[in-house]
Amino acid sequence: MNRIEIDVASALEDRRLQAILFPALQRSVESRDEAVSEVENWEELRDFGRRVKLHTLEKLPFYLEKLEENVVGHGGKVLWAESGEDAVRMILDIARERAVRKVVKSKTMLGEEIHLNQGLEKGGLEVTETDLGEYIVQLSDEVPSHIVTPALHKSRHDVAELFEAKLGMEPTDDVAKLTLTARKVLRRHFLEADLGISGVNFGIAETGTIVVVENEGNARLSTSLPRVHIALMGIEKVIPRTVDLSVFLKLLTRSATGQRITSYVNLISGPKREGELDGPEEFFLILIDNGRSQIYEDKFLRQTLACIRCGACQNICPVFQRLGGHAYGTVYQGPIGSILTPQMFPIAAVEEHPFASSLCGACEETCPVKIEIPKILLRLRQQVQEARNRGIQRFRPERLGMLIWAWVVSSSRRYGIASRWLRRVQSALLRNGRFKLAVPPISAWQKDRDVPGLAPKRFRDYRESEGAEH
């Protein structure tokens, strides 16, 4: 698998992106903070959410089976897909058997993960994204740049240009007009679609109910008007009881968009019932693994699967605030992306990602289910280095440097000798107390900062450091 590199340069040089990103993400952070400050027992809710998730993960087979039993009890069908390709194939089979031509989709990151749209289009289906942000991203042939706001990287002018080119719309700066155009265009798709595909925020095991959270109404329409509804759910999204949902909804909506609650929360229990006027005749729940059972292996790393996809970690991460989502080159981006992706793919393919963090910890602090992201990143960094300790890479300069450093620093005698020697050498490299020769890692630092040299005298040699007996 090819290495996915983080494209820092393009992101930092993109002035349009830089102008949009930080202000937009700051606003998200502010509204999240306001919504959270209203909740007196927020920490208690986080704690509860984390414990429920960890418990559920511990008994995952049990809860998945319970969910399946109850969905089937409502007349729904449950399919299990080991890989993303399997899931796409299953959907194509279902579609073929039912003469499905047109598909409407509501927002699902899992759909992005398994490259659903490409798979369906290859199979001859017409797929339309109905979430406004996803629709914009689809029209411009891109991938989402944020979990909650997929078109975050686009300005209104970008959208206007896009709609002018693809929809023949008059150019305008008016966001309301742009939105209304999308509404008009997508209406037809809702009414004509044969199949609606949605994601799942939570699957309630106790009642066989799937929960889909939204603001636009497109998920309600996508899951109600077409005659078949397929819901895609990662196996980690199951929760035990209905009452657990009260806490998770509160954690999710306030963290994701700073709302007390989203405009709509869909609670779907199977296909349409006898006597109901509309609704899908058939309901499929596809439980997808796609690498999640691999993450499940390690008890500590397993908490990665507690994620409820709120995107709050992306909003607060200083690195994400400068890079935006696309630079990461992966489906999941930012803090959650940097812990998920290296665990779902061979780590050699995403070696950079665990290091694309200053480990500031703001992500963990904001995470509604308290995932220990920095600690996981540190663990993944160890995995990266261990993976490199094979073959010729064993002699990489960074590792040799670390070996020497560790050897020197674990003895005060060697450390003292090295300190003295470095000071002698450095006087040839310094000017006015600052390095004049660009040597890595100093060269990296020096590009933007003045870097201090070693102090002429170590603290150890100061009068103050004379102490009592040891």
Added chain:
Amino acid sequence: MSREVILSRLRDFQNREASEVLPEVVPEFPDFDDPLDTFKRRAEKAGTVVLDGQSDERFAAAMRRVLEEAGSEHLYWEKTAIFEKHRIPFELSSRSQDSGEPGVLVSEHAEQGFQLPVQTEIQSLDQVDVPGVAVSVASAETGIAETGTLVVSSANSGSRGLSVLPPIHVILLSPEDVLMNHREFFQSVDLGQYESARLLVTGPSRTADIEKTLIIGVHGPRKLFAILR
């Protein structure tokens, strides 16, 4: 079989001793002295227009306001059961029944000078000019004060699609059906017992997908009325 592969893989890595216990006690959710008032204020904060319809006069005034907003008289009531539940003060004359049109009733309330064409009792959505419906009216099963939320159920509402497609949506709520908070709601509700879909509705449809600018009325209604009756 994928199912067996996935389950057995998970079981292989399950820990022998379960250490994470499912917490029995759910954290506190807020209580309010006047839940109905809190419901009203929070619903309004979310963009819902809350109208009092507890007297016949006020109800008629509320409906008139709705129709003005819609600029249309094509109104879809989801089920006649609503009339009973909320004691709608209409005398229904079904003069259209002879014409063979699917259940278009005209309600007249002579004293209020109120005439309200009402379409109901449809057997299938094919009988409705769906894109042409300007207003749909449903009945809420419950209200939740904590967030100003209305809960509708496909078991006693009419059409899922028509709850969201028309630009104006009206939900009738009985004041005694207002619950305090989400914990109370989710502890008491029996999901999937009778209905295939419940919907929690809080305010009109919205999006902030373009430059995080809030726009009301994307795919769903641009205006949501809650009438207390």
Added chain:
Amino acid sequence: MKVSFFSTCLVDQLFPQVGASAVRLLRRLGVEVDCDPRQTCCGQPAFNTGYASEARKVASYFIKVYRDVETIVVPSGSCGAMIKCHMLEIFPKGSPQYQEVLAIASKTFELSDFLVSKLGIVETGARFTGTVTYHDSCHQLRELGISEQPRALIRAVEGIQFVEMKNSTRCCGFGGTFSVKFPGISAELGRDKLRWIQESNAEYVIANDVSCLMHLDGLLKRERIPVETMHLAELLVK
């Protein structure tokens, strides 16, 4: 009260005056301070870069030096967090070193936390007329939960003007290894900080970590912005 002072390798090699100030301060407050000349480093550079066995080697040496002392004081939030929160992760549970690390972690204190929480001191007798602002170092803030203590100490300095800057809790961008692997972003984040420092109109920016200060100072000097950086210890001995 007797403590052993762990200067940290950055202070020892690059900013010895910070160490000197801290020791002077503690002694002025009546604390008996010992500086073990054998001390070197806590192992954080290796640990953060994913070299667990190298980190273990250095941490083992650290344990050897400090296993018998009563109290350790560190003028750094990030090294404090390494000792108190992360050293445990590189030794297997049940190993003798694991127990020792547990013990060391519980007797290690970051300087401002030691002064305020342990000694109960807020007024150090320092006098300084200047407008200062404070930068919350990430490890100290989020891993050690320290944010009130340094502020209380700063406010108690006679004559001082303390202004909070916008986003004081946002990472300065140094991140150790991060500054080497992602230098562009590291610098951008630092420059964001410079903006907010300037907006606060402070003449000095104070922090408890020389890594943050070195990074900010380097950027300030390169951009020729006349704001000085100062470690809390240096301020408190004024």
